[in-house]
Amino acid sequence: MGAGNKPDKSLVVIGHGPAAHRLVEALRARDTAGAWTVTVIGEETRTAYDRVALTTYLEGADLAYPPHGPEVTVHNGERAAAIDRAARTVTTSSGRVVRYDALVLATGSAPFVPPVEGRDLPGVFVYRTIDDLDAIRDYADGRETGAVVGGGLLGLEAARALQGLGLRSGVVEVAPWLMPRQLDEGGGAMLRRHIEDLGMAVHAGTPMSRLEAGEDGAVARVVMADGTDIGAEVVVFSAGIRPRDELARDCGLPVGERGGIVVDEACRTADPAIWAIGECALIGGAVYGLVGPCFSMAEVVADRLLAEAAGGSSTAVFEGADLSTKLKLMGVDVASFGDPFAGPEQGALGVTYTDPVAGIYKRLLVSDDAKTLLGGVLVGDAESYGTLRAYVGGSLPGPPEQMLFGGTEAAGGDLPGATVICSCNNVSAESIRCSIADHSLTDVPAVKDCTRAGTSCGSCVPLVKKLLDAELTAAGIEVSKAICEHFAYSRAELFDIVRVRGITSFTQLVEQHGTGRGCDICKPVVASILASLGNGHILEGEQAALQDTNDHFLANLQKNGTYSVVPRIPGGEITPDRLIVIGEVARDFGLYTKITGGQRIDLFGARVEQLPEIWKRLVDAGFESGHAYGKSLRTVKSCVGSTWCRFGVQDSVGMAIRLELRYRGLRAPHKLKSAVSGCARECAEAQSKDFGIIATEKGWNLYLAGNGGMRPRHADLFATDLTDDELIRYIDRFLMFYIRTADRLQRTASWLESLEGGLDYLREVIVDDSLGICAELDAAMERHVAAYSDEWGDTLADPDRLSRFVSFVNAPQEPDPSIGFAIEREQIKPLPLEVIK
Amino acid sequence: MTTTPEATLVRDAASPAREARWFDVCAYDDLIPERGACAMVEGTQVALFRAFDGALYALANLDPFSGAHVLSRGILGTRGGAPTVASPMYKQVFDLRTGTCLDDPRVAVPTHLIRRTAGDRVEVALSDGHGQ
Numbered sequence: 021m022g023a024g025n026k027p028d029k030s031l032v033v034i035g036h037g038p039a040a041h042r043l044v045e046a047l048r049a050r051d052t053a054g055a056w057t058v059t060v061i062g063e064e065t066r067t068a069y070d071r072v073a074l075t076t077y078l079e080g081a082d083l084a085y086p087p088h089g090p091e092v093t094v095h096n097g098e099r100a101a102a103i104d105r106a107a108r109t110v111t112t113s114s115g116r117v118v119r120y121d122a123l124v125l126a127t128g129s130a131p132f133v134p135p136v137e138g139r140d141l142p143g144v145f146v147y148r149t150i151d152d153l154d155a156i157r158d159y160a161d162g163r164e165t166g167a168v169v170g171g172g173l174l175g176l177e178a179a180r181a182l183q184g185l186g187l188r189s190g191v192v193e194v195a196p197w198l199m200p201r202q203l204d205e206g207g208g209a210m211l212r213r214h215i216e217d218l219g220m221a222v223h224a225g226t227p228m229s230r231l232e233a234g235e236d237g238a239v240a241r242v243v244m245a246d247g248t249d250i251g252a253e254v255v256v257f258s259a260g261i262r263p264r265d266e267l268a269r270d271c272g273l274p275v276g277e278r279g280g281i282v283v284d285e286a287c288r289t290a291d292p293a294i295w296a297i298g299e300c301a302l303i304g305g306a307v308y309g310l311v312g313p314c315f316s317m318a319e320v321v322a323d324r325l326l327a328e329a330a331g332g333s334s335t336a337v338f339e340g341a342d343l344s345t346k347l348k349l350m351g352v353d354v355a356s357f358g359d360p361f362a363g364p365e366q367g368a369l370g371v372t373y374t375d376p377v378a379g380i381y382k383r384l385l386v387s388d389d390a391k392t393l394l395g396g397v398l399v400g401d402a403e404s405y406g407t408l409r410a411y412v413g414g415s416l417p418g419p420p421e422q423m424l425f426g427g428t429e430a431a432g433g434d435l436p437g438a439t440v441i442c443s444c445n446n447v448s449a450e451s452i453r454c455s456i457a458d459h460s461l462t463d464v465p466a467v468k469d470c471t472r473a474g475t476s477c478g479s480c481v482p483l484v485k486k487l488l489d490a491e492l493t494a495a496g497i498e499v500s501k502a503i504c505e506h507f508a509y510s511r512a513e514l515f516d517i518v519r520v521r522g523i524t525s526f527t528q529l530v531e532q533h534g535t536g537r538g539c540d541i542c543k544p545v546v547a548s549i550l551a552s553l554g555n556g557h558i559l560e561g562e563q564a565a566l567q568d569t570n571d572h573f574l575a576n577l578q579k580n581g582t583y584s585v586v587p588r589i590p591g592g593e594i595t596p597d598r599l600i601v602i603g604e605v606a607r608d609f610g611l612y613t614k615i616t617g618g619q620r621i622d623l624f625g626a627r628v629e630q631l632p633e634i635w636k637r638l639v640d641a642g643f644e645s646g647h648a649y650g651k652s653l654r655t656v657k658s659c660v661g662s663t664w665c666r667f668g669v670q671d672s673v674g675m676a677i678r679l680e681l682r683y684r685g686l687r688a689p690h691k692l693k694s695a696v697s698g699c700a701r702e703c704a705e706a707q708s709k710d711f712g713i714i715a716t717e718k719g720w721n722l723y724l725a726g727n728g729g730m731r732p733r734h735a736d737l738f739a740t741d742l743t744d745d746e747l748i749r750y751i752d753r754f755l756m757f758y759i760r761t762a763d764r765l766q767r768t769a770s771w772l773e774s775l776e777g778g779l780d781y782l783r784e785v786i787v788d789d790s791l792g793i794c795a796e797l798d799a800a801m802e803r804h805v806a807a808y809s810d811e812w813g814d815t816l817a818d819p820d821r822l823s824r825f826v827s828f829v830n831a832p833q834e835p836d837p838s839i840g841f842a843i844e845r846e847q848i849k850p851l852p853l854e855v856i857k
Numbered sequence: 858m859t860t861t862p863e864a865t866l867v868r869d870a871a872s873p874a875r876e877a878r879w880f881d882v883c884a885y886d887d888l889i890p891e892r893g894a895c896a897m898v899e900g901t902q903v904a905l906f907r908a909f910d911g912a913l914y915a916l917a918n919l920d921p922f923s924g925a926h927v928l929s930r931g932i933l934g935t936r937g938g939a940p941t942v943a944s945p946m947y948k949q950v951f952d953l954r955t956g957t958c959l960d961d962p963r964v965a966v967p968t969h970l971i972r973r974t975a976g977d978r979v980e981v982a983l984s985d986g987h988g989q
Contacts, residue, residue: 853924
């Protein structure tokens, strides 16, 4: 029930693509009173996913959007069959009838397949859904050639996908050059050179005439209008889209001559209870196929619906769209922005820069006084895209030729407020500035969270950072990286100081580079840095004084002052005998026992003076420290893998053990988790780990920077089909680069998000050695592996260190009498303690 | 309360009249520089700290924010010029000289007297209301 006990209003959304998903999320986020009950009907069997990233699906990426909350009803795999506008109901393919107060059509579009001979032959596909990609992948297996009809943005993506499936592939484009809707002729020509360099054939300027079958009755070649032909056992059509407007037609709503449901600037159809958003909508005479405008429409309708439910009115309208695009096609940067086709009739002048050696083409279009940027095209180097796009329609800060040569550093503070910074989510410079001020934001992830800027394609993130820095500086907030009052440096800077100057103690560091005597912030940081650089046992000499209590007692402090103990169980593999030892130890010391999420066993309730006795038993049975107490590698979880599993394709347990033994004890800015799955079913949940590995038929796929916890993040696919050695080399470098450069307590997920250049940059560093540091990183990891020694084994062998494990320095044998337990489900639990509020 | 390494007793202003009753708790060298330890004195848990400069401090071991007896296991340091310990549980910082919580000035933990003897022993005397 909604506010005032009036019945809730029912919103029905037909379609579950990106636009529908955004609408529901935007509505839910702001409809705190629960005025709308939402039902989504989607014909695809899966819930909404990121269609923009479709091609990465074949590389193993998970495209699913986060699911809606439980209060949203989603019927997937069900097609909306009819709309009864008089009764306000939708009937689905399964006979379900859903009543609506408001109906939103987000039915998207269908790929356009021109009416050519042979279009229905086996082996002919379109490229829009995950199901399409599954079908293409299955069909391509064992075949050798492919062709894509359509050389637009999506067509080139499809060609890349075919090449990724091992097909020799070509692109057929009727226009004289590639990407004719975004690029001018010079840009198209430069892109063509890049694509041909990648081994793909480009046929532009000639229409195709028909598809011909081979002896097996399946498609075998594309025949061109000039009589030539191209061998292709797999053909993908990507020749434009047609709005899915059939439901609207059938219920008498006006549609455009060339398709598209006619809506006004508020996205409302001729029926005030029915709206249309996304690629099915004809708005201002245009159908938009980019995700940015589709999101904008979703936001407009969410705003209108919320106002309506609250009895008010909204003036939100769709204000047209910025069709600027930047993408990386097969490793080639391609971007267009503003009006890339402005000509002399608009009084436009062009400034062009071409570097045929490096494969760079840049063209800017400016007003005839050379002061205003109208648009442009970038191929081969699109680094200045974010800045240039922001200047479209505004006055340039310098002469246009200077802008071409990278003298384009936007100060951030100079950009006009109305400038759209993030075109995917339609976020202006002004709204970013306001969010920074209103919510006292101080870092880029917080700005992304708060404004959504930079959360889709990410190309505007460098610009967001500049805006943030400019705002903070203007507000007199020094963009301070100092970790605490004792050091004016960031963790990464401290790491370099310690490494380069060969510093081996906190005293040396704080006396030469800091002030005071440190605190609970900087001391553990320095302890971790010293440990990462290999300075012996963490309780050695002065290092002992730097450790947090967990590291100091090599156990995890619990709420009542007792500690928990986690022996290492590499890969989660354990013999019955060792399992029995753990059970006996827990029983003999009266410890609470629980299985962890990382396939280990945690023993709770140990007093300080019990820790050495407990560990003596464990070490004697062959166990070693699990480092559950450290900011270090915790566990490498695994599924049972190909040894036992009917579906496994690699030995995931063996690899997990190998990785866990390699990285055990490695101190890092935060804890590290990992997992290895033996096949694509992903039972080990590797994509939620700092580094996750999923077996393929040919080797291993490596995923980086995932996270569970408070802000879950799916790991990014970093590299595919790696050999064992390649896998380990990349992980070595990833970990060491992270350890060197991350902030204090920064997990790999937010570290990667804060890296300018993101995943591509990380690949350049780790795979291409763009910084020239790989040899150093490799050597650092080799030193770690060689120097590893079990911290508990070493501690037991050292009477001096053991003497610290007492509750009372003046009564070493005496247990702490303040610690007491109750019994719950046959095990101990801490007694409640009295605390001040 | 503080003593210098030369073991000059600074008397607690709040209890001037009564002669302090000292308890031997450990050798000075049993205390790790810049760390704490706990002593049981007449049924009271006393957190002992040996600061970087060698100075000794004693606070109650009970962390008022968690209710657990853990202050002796915190990390020592400085804030401004003040010597501090941070509770290992929820990281509130206390001034070692006064017991005042620097993150929440309404809260203070009791302080005790501590000294280093000529024989390099450490002795503690409980302040009023704690133990004897």
